[in-house]
Amino acid sequence: MKVQSVREEMFKRGCIALALASALTACGDEPAAGAQALPPVPVVVAEVKLTDVPLTTEMVGETAGFREIDVRSRVSGILLKRTYIEGQPVTAGQALFLIDPEPYKVALEQAKGTLAQEQARLNKARADRDRIIPLFKRQVVSRKDYDDTIANYEAAVASHQAAQAKVKEAELNLSYTQVTAPINGMASKSSQSEGSLISTSGENGLLTTITQFDPLYVNFSYSEQDRLNFDNAVKQGLIEAKDATNWRTHIRLADGSVYPQAGKLNFSDSRVDPATGTIRARAIFDNKNGVLLPGQFVRMTIDLGTRKNAIVVPPRAIVQSQADRMVMVVDADNKVVPRPVKLGSVVDSGVLIDKGLQAGDRYIVEGLMKARPGAVVKPVSAEEMKAINAKITQGAAGK
Incomplete structure (x- = not known):
């Protein structure tokens, strides 16, 4: 929609309204005795028709x-390297940053060592359990020795499971030292410089942002x-x-x-x-x-x-007065009648009129400057008006 052009057109109509305001005052004055009546002013009119308008x-x-994702580090450490080009597309799973993995490699080895120890304890506890069960059935050992052996085995099983979990945790932490893109998108500028100490929270944890x-x-x-x-x-x-x-x-x-x-x-x-x-x-x-x-x-x-059965007029037909917006209607006697109107939305074909006009009304679209309220006008076609204006221009040029 051409809202700006409509506003400019309305400004021009406002200028016309200044002339019409004077005309409204003067239209009631009687012509002087013997004065020659002015010929009807030629104007181009349009007829109001109801039409369906796309709204x-x-x-x-x-x-x-x-989607906009903040890429953060899941482990702390020294940022060794940025492995993507800033401001370029990245794909899900692509490596973006590398955090120093050495401390996490050491932690993984320690976890594996602890798991090996717990595996040995579990093997011994299982063997002790397997030996004492038949002995207890033959009542060779006491109930207390049996209970202690079974408890040691169950504790060894739990310790072994905990050691396995520690290994998985250490493996995850080591994998987190390579920060990857969670989604496809455009990666922004890196928030941290290589060599910075990265944390898992706060501003130091934010590495970059990816936008889909x-x-x-x-x-x-x-x-x-x-x-x-x-x-x-x-x-x-x-x-x-x-x-x-x-x-x-x-x-x-x-x-x-x-x-x-x-x-x-x-x-x-x-x-x-x-x-x-x-x-x-x-x-x-x-x-x-x-x-x-x-x-x-x-x-x-x-x-x-x-918009069903809408009335649309071109912006040039609307006049802005101090109190109202008006359209100059031409009645059955070809007299100019100012008609206040209520404007609706601006559409591609003009401006919707919510109130003030009805189907069949004739209104002036060209020649408003000379069309005084109450004056008799002569409706002509656009081609005829063009010829009249050309003749006036030629006459003015010949003087």
């Missing part, structure tokens, strides 16, 4: 990554008043609305170009932000070519549905 709304949105660009979100907000107006229009049958899950969106980039892929609304919040009086919403766009980046501000157009 859209425009707002500002900000792009955001589909495809698909990509556009976040925006709309007012509670807009929501109520839209819902009321739907209830009154003025708008044939699409299901919100099928609302298509288009975005215009900073250079004025339109992004070729249409998006789809996929989220609208269930509450109003009390600080701003707005409702958060989000659309999702395919971004396989990587044109969109997080943090961009874009102009967003949403296809809401169809």
